[in-house]
Every structure is written in structure tokens, then in C-alpha cells.
Amino acid sequence: MPIPRRRTSALVRPANPDDAPSVVTLRTLVFPFLVRGVASTRQLIATPPADQHWAGFVAEVDGDVVGWVSASRNERTSAAVGEVSLLHVHPDQRRRGIGAALLARALEHLAPLDLARLRGRALPEALPFARRHGFASSRREHFSAVELRSLPPLPEAPDGVRLVPLAGVDPRRVYEVEVSASADEPGDVVAGSIGYADWLAVTWDNVGLDREASTGAEVDGVLAAISLVKRDGARMWSDFTGTVPEFRGRGLARLAKLAALHWAAAGGVTVAYTGNDAANAPMLAVNARLGYRLVASQWSCVRELRPAIPSGPEPSP
Numbered sequence: 001m002p003i004p005r006r007r008t009s010a011l012v013r014p015a016n017p018d019d020a021p022s023v024v025t026l027r028t029l030v031f032p033f034l035v036r037g038v039a040s041t042r043q044l045i046a047t048p049p050a051d052q053h054w055a056g057f058v059a060e061v062d063g064d065v066v067g068w069v070s071a072s073r074n075e076r077t078s079a080a081v082g083e084v085s086l087l088h089v090h091p092d093q094r095r096r097g098i099g100a101a102l103l104a105r106a107l108e109h110l111a112p113l114d115l116a117r118l119r120g121r122a123l124p125e126a127l128p129f130a131r132r133h134g135f136a137s138s139r140r141e142h143f144s145a146v147e148l149r150s151l152p153p154l155p156e157a158p159d160g161v162r163l164v165p166l167a168g169v170d171p172r173r174v175y176e177v178e179v180s181a182s183a184d185e186p187g188d189v190v191a192g193s194i195g196y197a198d199w200l201a202v203t204w205d206n207v208g209l210d211r212e213a214s215t216g217a218e219v220d221g222v223l224a225a226i227s228l229v230k231r232d233g234a235r236m237w238s239d240f241t242g243t244v245p246e247f248r249g250r251g252l253a254r255l256a257k258l259a260a261l262h263w264a265a266a267g268g269v270t271v272a273y274t275g276n277d278a279a280n281a282p283m284l285a286v287n288a289r290l291g292y293r294l295v296a297s298q299w300s301c302v303r304e305l306r307p308a309i310p311s312g313p314e315p316s317p
Contacts, residue, residue, distance in 0.1 A: 010096070012098075013060070015056035019045065027088070033143040033273050033275075035231070035273055036232065049198055056068065057109075069103065070085045070086060071083065085120065116305055121301065122299050135302060139277055141276065142276055143274070145292060145295045146290060146293070150291055151258065154259055162218045163218075164217075165213070165216075174204070177225070178199070178240055179199075181226075209239070215256045215259045225253050225255070226241070226256060229269075237274065241286070253282075254286045257286060
């Protein structure tokens with residue numbers, strides 16, 4: 001019978017911008033398939049998005065950052081949903097009460113918001129922890145990676161279609177495409193539109209966004225599809241790829257994403273990561289054709305605080 005590991009006294013405190021390097025090092029260890037660099041992490045801690053009640057917390061042991069969690073109100077729905085994001089603890093410090101202390105601090109921060117539901121995410125090995133704290137697994141999410149040296153060639157754009165770097169596009173046009181294209185994405189939160197000011201802060205003004213590699217596909221001058229690239233050195237994250245409904249079925253999402261990957265590769269990126277709901281068959285098919293391979297899965301987890309609000313479709317088996 002395994003001997004229980006002793007509990008360690010950890011200091012749980014609000015994160016400050018100088019924690020960013022340690023937070024990124026820890027995140028890369030626990031979630032090697034997620035990409036958010038030091039600069040964008042520092043930016044998030046120093047200037048969190050307005051009106052989202054965002055806060056980040058770290059756990060310290062002997063002066064070293066060994067745990068992280070952030071808490072906020074979900075900005076993409078009008079429902080009262082709180083997000084407990086990226087709760088994780090260094091593998092050498094687990095089963096010592098640090099995760100529970102971080103979660104308690106996050107819940108304390110969200111308590112004044114009178115939320116109906118909390119949502120978090122958990123790797124498969126963390127599901128028992130989530131369940132002990134009242135969270136039920138909801139939807140499976142897949143993470144995939146592709147080495148950019150193995151990309152398919154970029155074809156010529158069809159007649160009437162033009163590929164453009166988003167650096168030269170009015171951000172409001174990009175915002176309108178993302179809102180329209182994401183409205184029917186599968187998920188366990190009722191879809192809603194993020195406000196333009198919040199989108200600017202979270203997406204467009206993120207210092208990790210590579211606007212030159214991020215790509216749009218215009219059809220006769222109308223921005224119809226986009227693929228956003230967030231970068232950390234030689235690693236990148238495909239933050240969002242989608243096509244507005246009236247232009248679907250023409251392969252524009254794949255074309256825009258493939259162009260973004262090629263342009264990122266030309267700028268020194270060697271590997272790209274992305275994540276998708278397991279029920280998002282169209283995007284998973286696009287990724288498979290581009291050569292992405294599955295590298296990890298996790299579950300979204302929900303905790304009801306008031307009578308249940310409507311949810312999205314059931315997860316795929």
C-alpha cells in the first residue's frame with residue numbers, strides 16, 4: 001500500500017508580472033502542448049482583460065513557483081459562467097494539498113459574481129481531483145501537433161480568393177469573422193458574442209499574436225475565413241480557424257490555416273499545436289489533412305452552482 005505523501009506548507013498568493021517566466025516554465029512541463037510565452041503571460045498578469053474579473057494565483061514552496069490557477073468570468077456568453085483555468089501543480093509537489101488550496105483561492109475570487117456554473121479543464125489523471133471538488137466531466141477535447149517541415153504544399157488560391165496577412169486587415173473585420181464563425185462551435189457553454197473591446201484585449205492586442213503569419217481568405221474582397229497564430233519562439237498555437245457560414249464548403253478554412261502555417265514556418269516556427277472539441281468533426285478533418293497528430297486529450301468539467309443552464313450537444317464517445 002503506498003504511503004501517503006506529507007503535506008507541504010505552500011504560500012498561495014496573487015500572481016505578479018515577474019512570475020511570468022516561472023509560470024511558463026511550469027506550464028510547459030505540465031502542458032507541453034499549450035503555447036503561451038513569457039511576454040504574453042506577463043501582459044495578462046499585468047493588464048488583465050477589463051470586465052472579466054480575471055485574476056491569477058501562484059503557489060510557492062521555498063520560493064519556487066510550483067502551482068498556478070486563474071479565475072475569471074467567461075466573456076463569450078451572457079450566462080453567469082465562471083472559468084477556473086489551467087489549475088496545475090508541479091509533479092513533484094502533488095498530493096500535498098496545493099491544488100486544493102489554489103482551487104479554494106480561485107473560488108473565493110469568483111464568489112462575489114453569483115455564478116450559475118463553473119467550468120474548468122482536467123487531464124485524464126486529474127479527473128479524480130475534479131470530481132472530489134464537485135466538478136463533473138463534460139466534453140472531451142483533443143490537442144494535436146504538426147511539424148512544419150512536413151506540411152503539404154500551399155496551392156494557388158482559387159479564382160476570386162485572395163490570401164492576406166491579417167496585419168493589414170482592419171481588426172473589426174477579423175472580429176466579425178470570428179464571432180460569426182464561432183457561433184455554432186460545439187461546447188458546454190451557451191454560445192454568445194464576445195464584445196469588441198474584450199476581443200481586442202484578449203486576442204488582437206495580445207503580444208503573442210503573430211499578425212503577419214495570421215491569415216485571412218478574402219472572396220471577392222469579403223473576408224470569409226481566418227486563421228490566427230499565437231507564437232512563442234519556434235512554437236505556435238493555432239488560436240482560431242473558421243469560416244463564416246455563407247462561405248463554408250469551399251475549403252477556405254483549410255486554405256487559410258495552411259497558408260498561416262507556411263507563413264509561420266517562413267518566420268522560424270518549427271512546430272504548431274492546436275486544440276478542438278472532440279465533436280468538432282469539420283475542424284478535426286481539416287487538421288488531419290494538414291498532418292496534425294493527436295498528442296493529448298483533456299476533459300472540460302463543470303460544477304453547477306444554481307439550476308442547470310442549457311448546454312451544447314453531448315460529447316462524442
